[in-house]
Amino acid sequence: MKKSFGKILADARKEKGLSQEQLAFESNLHRTYISQLERDIKSPSLETIKKICQALNIKTGDLINRMEGEP
Amino acid sequence: MKKSFGKILADARKEKGLSQEQLAFESNLHRTYISQLERDIKSPSLETIKKICQALNIKTGDLINRMEGEP
Numbered sequence: 308m309k310k311s312f313g314k315i316l317a318d319a320r321k322e323k324g325l326s327q328e329q330l331a332f333e334s335n336l337h338r339t340y341i342s343q344l345e346r347d348i349k350s351p352s353l354e355t356i357k358k359i360c361q362a363l364n365i366k367t368g369d370l371i372n373r374m375e376g377e378p
Numbered sequence: 379m380k381k382s383f384g385k386i387l388a389d390a391r392k393e394k395g396l397s398q399e400q401l402a403f404e405s406n407l408h409r410t411y412i413s414q415l416e417r418d419i420k421s422p423s424l425e426t427i428k429k430i431c432q433a434l435n436i437k438t439g440d441l442i443n444r445m446e447g448e449p
Contacts, residue, residue, distance in 0.1 A: 312424060350423055350424055350425055351423070351424050352421055352422070352423050352424070353383060353421055353422050353423070353424065353427060353442075354421055356424060356442075366443060366446060367439075367442045367443070367445070367446070368438075368439035368440060368441070368442035368443030368444075368445075368446070369439060369443070370439070371424075371427075371438045371439035371442050372437060372438070372439030372440070373439075374438070374439075375437060375438070375439070
């Protein structure tokens, strides 16, 4: 996989025009945790990824496929 | 999401004609853990899903999207 989860998460969040605080609120996660995910300090569980994708209104698998450099 | 991760994992494994033992060997995970994932007793991390998908030779996001009932 070419891109890290943290990189694609940050990109997807910015595409939606959300701050880390806003995404944290929408996904019911802590802002610090969002920040750690984006810096690849933490690795997410599937449940976490689902929460984030619901908050970003994108399909979970579509976000994951971005890690493989797919359109 | 309509299908559990355990259900789509079991389906994908069977499509490839692999036993739980074979998938465990190919993905460097324990057979007991594969069994727990398939019964939705355990929830996987992204890293685990990636290992399994590499072993099954399918794209990680494509497997995840099956949970949402996509083709």
